[in-house]
Amino acid sequence: MIVFVDASPDSALMADSLFVLFAVLISSFFFIHRIVNQAKVFKTAIQSVLILGFLLVTQYLGDDKFYKLSAEHNQLEFHFVNSYFSYHFNKTEIEKVTFGTRNKGRFCYIKLYAFNGDTYQRVVIDKDVKACKETRIALNNYLGS
Numbered sequence: 001m002i003v004f005v006d007a008s009p010d011s012a013l014m015a016d017s018l019f020v021l022f023a024v025l026i027s028s029f030f031f032i033h034r035i036v037n038q039a040k041v042f043k044t045a046i047q048s049v050l051i052l053g054f055l056l057v058t059q060y061l062g063d064d065k066f067y068k069l070s071a072e073h074n075q076l077e078f079h080f081v082n083s084y085f086s087y088h089f090n091k092t093e094i095e096k097v098t099f100g101t102r103n104k105g106r107f108c109y110i111k112l113y114a115f116n117g118d119t120y121q122r123v124v125i126d127k128d129v130k131a132c133k134e135t136r137i138a139l140n141n142y143l144g145s
Helices: 010-036 041-061 129-143
Strands: 002-006 065-072 075-080 087-090 094-102 107-114 119-122
Touching: 002 129, 010 041, 094 129, 107 129
Parallel strands: 065 119
Antiparallel strands: 002 065, 065 075, 075 087, 094 107, 107 119
C-alpha cells in the first residue's frame, strides 16, 4: 500500500464544529427574536428546527475534502472526514493532479480531477508548498501522467 496523503482530519472537524455552532446560534437567535415579537412558540420552534436542519444538511453535503489518499492494486482510496464519503477509484479514472496555494503562497493543497468531472481536494492545508509539489509529482508518477 502506498500512502500519498495522511493528515489528521482535526482541522476539518474543527471547521465542522464551528459551522454547527454557527447554525445553532442562528437558529437560537431566530427563535428568541420571534418569541420577543410575540410569535407563537410552537410555530417558531418548528421554523427554528427547520432552519437548523437546513444548515446542518448543507454542511454535511459540503464535506467533500479528503484527509487520506492511499493506493493499492491500481485502486486509489479517498478517506473523507465524513466516513460515508470514502471512495475507491481505479487509477485510470483520474485525469490529472494539481496543487494550489492560498494566502499568498503560505498554504497549499492537492487537488485531483477525475475524467467524469469530479474534483477531490485535500482538507488539511500544508504550510510547505514543496510538500504539495512532491506529492503531486509522486501521484503523477503513480498514475503514469
